[in-house]
Amino acid sequence: MKAKHNARLSVAPMMDWTDRHCRFFHRQLSRHAQLYTEMVTAPALVRGNALHLLRHDPQENPLVLQLGGSDPVELAQAARMGAEAGYQEINLNCGCPSDRVQSGCFGAVLMTQPNLVGEICAAMQAASPAEVSVKCRIGVDEQDPHEALPKFLEVLSQAGVGHVTIHARKAWLQGLSPKDNREIPPLDYPLVLAMKAEFPHLHISINGGITSLAQARGFLDQGLDGVMIGRAAYQRPADLLLGADAEIFGQSSTTTLQSAIDAMRPYIARELAHGTKLASITRHMLGLFAGKPGARHWRRVLSEQAHRPNAGLEVIDMALDAMAQAATAPAEAGSQL
Structure with missing residues (x-):
């Protein structure tokens, strides 16, 4: 065997x-x-x-x-x-x-x-x-x-x-x-x-x-x-x-959520060039930030924007930006009190 x-x-x-x-x-x-x-x-x-x-x-x-x-x-x-x-x-x-x-x-x-x-x-x-x-x-x-x-x-x-x-x-x-x-x-x-x-x-x-x-x-x-x-x-x-x-495998890893997303970018660009729709790929990425702050915003942007005609890598950046804004919003609101 x-x-x-x-x-x-x-x-x-x-x-x-x-x-x-x-x-x-x-x-x-x-x-x-x-x-x-x-x-x-x-x-x-x-x-x-x-x-x-x-x-x-x-x-x-x-x-x-x-x-x-x-x-x-x-x-x-x-x-x-x-x-x-x-x-x-x-x-x-x-x-x-x-x-x-x-x-x-x-x-x-x-x-x-x-x-x-x-x-x-x-x-x-x-x-x-x-x-x-x-x-x-x-x-x-x-x-x-x-x-x-x-x-x-x-x-x-x-x-x-x-x-x-x-x-x-x-x-x-x-x-x-x-x-x-x-x-x-x-x-x-x-x-x-x-x-x-x-x-x-x-x-x-x-x-x-x-x-x-x-x-x-x-x-x-x-x-x-x-x-x-x-x-x-x-x-x-x-x-x-x-x-x-x-x-599980006892192997060191430097992979992070950000590095995983960055590694997907060339693949997504290549697939888009061959006619693949962005949503066909990003639908599998919706749960990437499950349980983490801003996850709902990540899912929302991908779900709403990846289906647009000609949607490209900018949608990934929009989703990341939405998460970042959600993470800073409470602090900003507090500073205005």
């Missing part, structure tokens, strides 16, 4: 969120955290030739391509395409509970077909030099996770998979929306920890409900190999990623 140092902390694949602009932005905050693409379906690549879905900047690495599908032949071909596009790790989605993946018989549905998943993973590995990993739930619907999850991991292990990320919630494919499936089923962290003890040779990352670096560090200290953070890393990127290199 390849070294999985960067998987000590990763940002979860999130549909409509972790696109290439988001990933480039997150990389400015942490040099070491592992990033994931949105889920890309194998049919879109193989039948639709949607190669634009594989587009990424080399600076995004370490980066994992997540694939969705259920046909071993098609997924093998998609894995080959991913490797040819430069991805060194390809992840099979066995955890998404949305209606779309259910109708396509993949995502969390695959938890009910472990032998098929083993066949898929073997086919992907045979077709591509990239490492193949899996993201799954602890179980679905009426499955007993204490029975279903060990069986699932055993099949993966026999298929040669070395890295598994486990979302510590069951998925209810009937009766709960995708949003509810992220929040309502209870978390079972002890079960994931038990799986690490039962399968010590597997690199096991935990996902679900993790909202701080301290919490992530706690799981690593308990013996898990990695921690994957989703919505918190997107909504509060500075809190989860800015200190990650030092806290």
